[in-house]
Amino acid sequence: MKIIENPKIEDWSELLKRPTQLVKDIESTVMQIFSEVDRKGDEAIYKYTALFDNVELKSMVVSDEEIKNAVKKVPLKLQKAIKIAKSNIEKFHLAQQTKTVKVNTSKGVLCWQEKRAIQKIGLYIPNGTAPLFSTVLMLVIPAQIAGCKEIILCSPPDSSGNISPEILFSSQLCGVTKIIKAGGIQAIAGLTFGTETIPKVYKIFGPGNQYVTVAKQLATKFGVSIDMPAGPSELLVIADDTANAAYIASDLLSQAEHGIDSQVILVSTSKAMIDLVYAQVNKQITALPRFDIAKKAIDNSKLILVETEEIALNLINEYAPEHFIICTKNEDYFIDGIINAGSVFIGNYTPESAGDYASGTNHTLPTNGFSKSYSGVNLDSFLKSITFQSITKEGLQNIGETIELMAEAEGLQAHKNAVSIRLKDI
Helix, strand or coil: CEEEECCCHHHHHHHCCCCCCCHHHHHHHHHHHHHHHHHHCHHHHHHHHHHHHCCCCCCCECCHHHHHHHHHHCCHHHHHHHHHHHHHHHHHHHCCCCCCEEEEEECCEEEEEEEEECCEEEEECCCCCCCCHHHHHHHHHHHHHHCCCEEEEEECCCCCCCCCHHHHHHHHHHCCCEEEECCHHHHHHHHHHCCCCCCCCCEEECCCCHHHHHHHHHHHHHCCEECCCCCCCEEEEEECCCCCHHHHHHHHHHHHCCCCCCEEEEEECCHHHHHHHHHHHHHHHHHCCCHHHHHHHHHCCEEEECCCHHHHHHHHHHHCCCEEEEECCCHHHHHHHCCCCCEEEECCCCCHHHHHHCCCCCCCCCCCCHHHCCCCCCHHHHEEEEEEEEECHHHHHHHHHHHHHHHHHCCCHHHHHHHHHHHHHC
8 A cells, every 4th residue: 555645735646546547548438339339239249148157058048947946955954144234224215205296386276296206227247356246235135115117137157157145035035026147238238228138228237348338328319317427436434543553454445456457545634544554464465365456556545634624524525435534533624624525434333344244235336436426326326206296276376477478589489378368277
């Protein structure tokens, strides 16, 4: 990890860059695969599955028999843990339900808003070095609560043509409609255009590598919505001398082990704490099974010393972290002051891992600075708001002239006439 002391504000932009490629660098590859999937459908999906996942499939649909066999392979203790996490996630997302909003904006003019589920959604679940079965819970549970009718899950197969038993167990537990063995750009393309096997969906959810992230962004060009640009994982910690250096190091490493393009940052007003965390990271990393991955991510990460909490907060809001941990004596200052973050974890006993698995909050969050404008996945991510209005004769008399004057001023005579013809009858 690089230690940076009191960086100048004009250097923050360069200092806080993510170790990721730009969209323009990989867009051509994505567009090539999109074009082929659009033209050739399943044929292209099978081709790229063989190329990227090293397996030639006879069918990309996961059968009921495969799911039954997968369930048997998941240890009962883990099944129980997944069910506990499911319960907590359900509680938190059920609490996000809102009532219909109704208001009489004028006498005789009733307006209201109701929410409707997005009917067809596609979920992308990574199944590489870390099969993210926890993401199945995070996406399917709110989709079910919202009332989505079709929930299509895509996940890349391993070299034997299988998807992780834990992913299949979680999918079956939560109620996925259809599971497809397809990953990467080709899976996003399949959900975007539809193929003989993969249904076309209205919105795509889920994290992935840089190629998946760009593929999701490009899907929006073809009329498909996405949850957010969710790419490589990242974590920023603010800590002072009241923090536990060993805990902080463990949190930094928990995100570093996600992938070589993950990034973790510690910001502190204490040089002593930075030195302690640096030592702890070097100590703990050697015991990790994913040492090689974590080491490369750590090489891209930073320990930043600043003079004041005010500077720290400004820097953090500029970075806009996916995950933000607060371990300071004056934690309220950062709780009240943070405006750009995906999810916030407060205190020495709130590890980021809790949000990843079982506290109940959603772990599908905006990365790469997108928390400046995007929220993490929540119940409303699976819903649309539709407005309604009902106007009586008296109501139209009350607002009719207003409409006529505004329509005429905009030069839209037919708009005015639609009101005038009714007012004459009244």
